[in-house]
Amino acid sequence: MNMVVCVKRVPDTSESEVHIDGSGKGIDTSRLSFGINECDNYAVEEAIQKKEALGGNVTVISLGDKQSDEVIRMALAKGGDDAIRLEDEAFAGSDAVAVAKALAAAVKDVEWDIVFTGALTDDDGYAAVPVALGEILGVPFATYVKKLEVMDDGKKVKVGRELEGGLMEMVEMTTPCVLGIQTGINEPRYASFKGIKQAARKEITIKSASDLGLDASDCGEAGSWAALEQFTPPVVGEMAEILEGEPDETAGKLAGILKEKGLV
Amino acid sequence: MSLSLFFTEEHEMLRRSVREFAEKELAPHAEEWDETGFPDWVFTRLGELGYLGLHYPEEYGGGGGDYFTNIVLAEELSRCGSGSVNMAVAVQVGMATPPVLAFGTEEQKQKYLVPAIKGEKIACLGITEPNAGSDVASLTTFAEKVPGGWKVNGNKIFITNGVRAHFMTLVARTEKTKGYKGMSLFLVDTDTPGFVVSRKLDKVGMKASDTAEIFFEDMVIPDDALLGDEGRGFYNIMWELQGERLIGSAAAIGGARLCLEQLLEYTKEREQFGKPLCRNQAIAHRIADLATKIEAAEALNYICAWKYDNGEYPVKEISMAKLFAAQVSCEVADEAMQFMGGYGYMMEYPAQRAWRDSRLMRIGGGTDEIMREIIATTMGLYAKG
Numbered sequence: 001m002n003m004v005v006c007v008k009r010v011p012d013t014s015e016s017e018v019h020i021d022g023s024g025k026g027i028d029t030s031r032l033s034f035g036i037n038e039c040d041n042y043a044v045e046e047a048i049q050k051k052e053a054l055g056g057n058v059t060v061i062s063l064g065d066k067q068s069d070e071v072i073r074m075a076l077a078k079g080g081d082d083a084i085r086l087e088d089e090a091f092a093g094s095d096a097v098a099v100a101k102a103l104a105a106a107v108k109d110v111e112w113d114i115v116f117t118g119a120l121t122d123d124d125g126y127a128a129v130p131v132a133l134g135e136i137l138g139v140p141f142a143t144y145v146k147k148l149e150v151m152d153d154g155k156k157v158k159v160g161r162e163l164e165g166g167l168m169e170m171v172e173m174t175t176p177c178v179l180g181i182q183t184g185i186n187e188p189r190y191a192s193f194k195g196i197k198q199a200a201r202k203e204i205t206i207k208s209a210s211d212l213g214l215d216a217s218d219c220g221e222a223g224s225w226a227a228l229e230q231f232t233p234p235v236v237g238e239m240a241e242i243l244e245g246e247p248d249e250t251a252g253k254l255a256g257i258l259k260e261k262g263l264v
Numbered sequence: 265m266s267l268s269l270f271f272t273e274e275h276e277m278l279r280r281s282v283r284e285f286a287e288k289e290l291a292p293h294a295e296e297w298d299e300t301g302f303p304d305w306v307f308t309r310l311g312e313l314g315y316l317g318l319h320y321p322e323e324y325g326g327g328g329g330d331y332f333t334n335i336v337l338a339e340e341l342s343r344c345g346s347g348s349v350n351m352a353v354a355v356q357v358g359m360a361t362p363p364v365l366a367f368g369t370e371e372q373k374q375k376y377l378v379p380a381i382k383g384e385k386i387a388c389l390g391i392t393e394p395n396a397g398s399d400v401a402s403l404t405t406f407a408e409k410v411p412g413g414w415k416v417n418g419n420k421i422f423i424t425n426g427v428r429a430h431f432m433t434l435v436a437r438t439e440k441t442k443g444y445k446g447m448s449l450f451l452v453d454t455d456t457p458g459f460v461v462s463r464k465l466d467k468v469g470m471k472a473s474d475t476a477e478i479f480f481e482d483m484v485i486p487d488d489a490l491l492g493d494e495g496r497g498f499y500n501i502m503w504e505l506q507g508e509r510l511i512g513s514a515a516a517i518g519g520a521r522l523c524l525e526q527l528l529e530y531t532k533e534r535e536q537f538g539k540p541l542c543r544n545q546a547i548a549h550r551i552a553d554l555a556t557k558i559e560a561a562e563a564l565n566y567i568c569a570w571k572y573d574n575g576e577y578p579v580k581e582i583s584m585a586k587l588f589a590a591q592v593s594c595e596v597a598d599e600a601m602q603f604m605g606g607y608g609y610m611m612e613y614p615a616q617r618a619w620r621d622s623r624l625m626r627i628g629g630g631t632d633e634i635m636r637e638i639i640a641t642t643m644g645l646y647a648k649g
Contacts, residue, residue: 035280070277077277191281193314193327200274 001056001154004107005047005116006133007040007075009068010123024230036071039118043181045188046148047116048079054150057081059110063091063102069204077191077199084110088209090216095224096124100132102219105212107137112176113154119144119180130180140173143180270566274329275336282315282340290344297472298617302349304386304428307356311383316357320365324373325381331507331573334358335514335566342518345614347621348473350515351628355424356380358508360387360433363449367492367500376431376451388429390420390436390452390478391501397422398634400435400498401443405480407436407450413487414438414450416458416480426476427464429454435497447497450489458483469620506582507572509629513565513589516625520558520589520596523618527551527600534604547603554596561589580642587635590625597622 011032019028036044047058060075060083062068072083086102094102107115115137120127127143134141147160147168154175161169162182191199209219221227236242241257243250258264271279290306297303310316318333320326327333334357341350364377379385396402405418416436426432432452439446452459463477492500528551531542541547568585571578597618601608608615626632640646 070273073273073277074280077281190285190313191277192312193278193318193329193333196274196277196281197327197329199277 001050001054001113001150002059002111003047003050003056003114003116004059004061004110004112005040005043005075005080006103006118006129007044007060007062007068007071008037008118008121008123009034009062009064009071010037010121013122020231020233025228027231034067034070036074037118037121037123039120039122039181039183040071041118041188042183042185043116043118043179044075044078044080045186046181047114048189049186050114050148050150051079054154056113057111059084059112061086061103061106063087063094063099072204073199073202074191076202077195078189079195080199080202082202083204085204085206086208086212087206088219090209090214090219093221093224093228094219095226095228096126096128097132097225098219098221098223100129100136101223102209102212102214103129103133104136105214105218106207114157114175115178117178117180119182127180130178134178137176137178139176139178141178141180142171142173144182145179146182146185148179148185268566270332270570271336275332278318278329278333279336279340281313282337283343285309285313285315286341286344286349290341290346290349294345294472294614294617297346297348299471301474302346302352302472306349307352307383307386309383310353311381316353316383317381318357320361320377320381324365324378331569334511335569338511338514339518339521342515342522345522345617346472347515347519347618347624348470350518351470351624352425352473354508354511354515355389356387358511359504360389360425360431362504363433363491363500364451366504367449368451369488371488372451372491379430385430386425386428388423388425388432388454388476390423390426390432390434392420392422394419394421398630400447400502403435403437403447405434405436406440407438407448407485409438410484414485414489416450416452416483416485419462419477419479421477422465423476423478424473426478427461427474432459432478433491433501435501438494438497444498446495448494449491449497449500450485451491452483452485452489456483456485468623469617470624471620505629506577506579509582509586510565510569510572512625512629513561513586514569516589516593516622517558517562517565519618519622520554520561520593523593523596523600523615523622524551524554524558526614526618527554527596527603530600531603541603550599554592554599557592558596561585561592565589580639583630583635583638583642586629587632587639590622590632590635593622593625 011029011034016032021028051058058080060072060080062072063086065087084106086106117130130141130143142159142161144162145159146162149158151158156174159171163169243253314327315337317326318329322328338350361377361380364372380387393403407414407416434450434452435447437446438448458481460479460481461476462479465475467475532540534541564585568578568581601615601619604615607613
């Protein structure tokens with residue numbers, strides 16, 4: 001069973017203030033730390049667990065500059081076998097569709113039964129790459145995958161999709177397929193020192209748009225269906241009331257409002 | 265990735281992995297373990313990940329890494345918020361087992377080193393006695409030669425991991441002499457009759473780590489318990505302690521960094537008299553001093569580690585690094601408590617644990633006074649004439 005897992009290096013915005021940069025189309029990342037996208041971390045673990053159970057090969061793919069090597073190497077340290085990094089100035093400004101076009105071109109040269117991605121990324125959060133990738137490759141796909149069972153010697157998979165309210169939708173599909181992995185499907189491992197040393201010796205193949213056989217019209221903004229215009233901070237709406245003061249004071253005010261509106 | 269003068273990409277990957285492990289798997293338990301002691305699974309998990317044998321040869325299950333891998337380990341284990349874990353691991357990795365690799369027979373390496381690297385056997389080091397700590401020459405625990413082995417009598421105190429250890433690397437006299445000669449090393453299974461843990465000692469800090477007082481009462485150990493040459497015990501244990509002081513300093517600096525992050529977060533969020541605490545110059549300038557001292561301590565530690573790793577033996581500078589790192593870690597923890605005011609003094613916030621844990625840094629592994637004595641001596645201040 002051969003697998004591809006797509007990973008992205010993203011800023012960690014969970015505990016930092018986010019500011020829009022001068023261009024209005026990005027955020028100021030100078031004070032942010034970066035790491036693997038959280039869902040992708042689970043996707044890596046799922047691919048490695050399936051490889052350990054069933055044998056096969058795990059190829060790690062990432063679209064990004066040299067700095068993305070750190071998340072690729074960590075995936076290799078955890079058990080990935082080889083890696084491809086897609087780097088080209090032409091990829092700048094790609095939306096999910098253009099990213100999926102590049103990934104689809106990259107997996108054409110790899111033998112695979114399942115392509116894993118994260119269900120969504122922590123930065124853009126479109127949750128569209130696995131869907132677009134499945135469509136472009138012309139294979140079945142599922143997103144928000146929180147359960148995965150491989151059946152019939154890898155010819156089929158049974159997939160549990162996490163829906164609202166904790167409902168699990170069970171779907172069977174044939175391979176090859178694309179799966180967008182949700183957090184919580186497994187417990188991602190920590191890289192052992194042995195794995196880290198081995199990862200340092202594994203090669204990361206760099207591919208440009210032309211290596212992938214992509215035209216300029218497939219890449220970046222030209223290859224995208226959506227164009228980012230600008231970021232704006234949320235505006236305080238008329239219906240919003242911001243409570244000022246110390247916690248014990250604001251808690252009292254909040255309780256009063258809830259009571260007044262008959263909500264408690 | 266920004267690489268420093270001292271660290272490679274491998275080191276940085278190790279750093280991220282240990283940090284993630286410490287923050288996710290260990291830190292949530294830091295408060296609870298202060299009451300209960302940290303569980304043995306911490307050793308087995310660290311062993312599984314290869315973190316207990318980073319610098320040991322691969323043929324014994326180690327990682328084949330360099331000295332800086334253990335610096336990284338010590339710095340990042342501090343992220344768990346409990347100094348105890350770092351201390352226990354330092355004893356296991358850097359104090360009790362290096363003589364086994366250096367002087368042990370193949371059988372001894374298989375019996376003790378291999379399972380210690382896996383985290384299956386916990387190790388302790390038996391040097392300190394009630395009347396002899398840094399003054400190792402005054403040790404009195406005596407191993408008397410008897411047919412087929414040795415009969416040991418004496419006692420040890422402040423033994424980290426001593427309550428739960430599976431084996432002890434023991435320093436005992438084998439000749440009725442005084443001074444540095446006539447001491448030998450032994451590997452002792454702690455279930456040997458006559459090995460008695462008389463007390464689990466209650467400490468001010470480092471409470472998640474077990475510390476024992478141990479008596480040897482006519483404890484008979486076999487001939488093959490002798491580690492290295494008879495009579496070379498002092499020399500065979502003292503060589504490693506310099507390197508270990510830098511590991512201790514790395515742990516102290518890692519703890520100070522965590523403490524600084526926490527006090528920064530607090531002083532930015534906490535508002536008094538209409539503005540965040542950190543915007544009071546009285547506090548801001550002190551934070552600037554603390555950050556400066558941490559940088560300086562770290563730089564000195566790295567330079568000493570680099571020299572040590574490259575075959576130098578800079579005893580004076582290592583003593584300076586240890587002295588300074590210990591003092592900085594205590595100062596940062598003390599100031600953090602001060603900035604947090606009443607909250608800092610409460611047991612329900614972690615500042616007090618850093619304050620209590622860091623205090624040992626100025627005592628364990630040689631006190632501040634011992635460090636100053638080494639520095640003064642190597643500067644030639646006591647030379648006559």
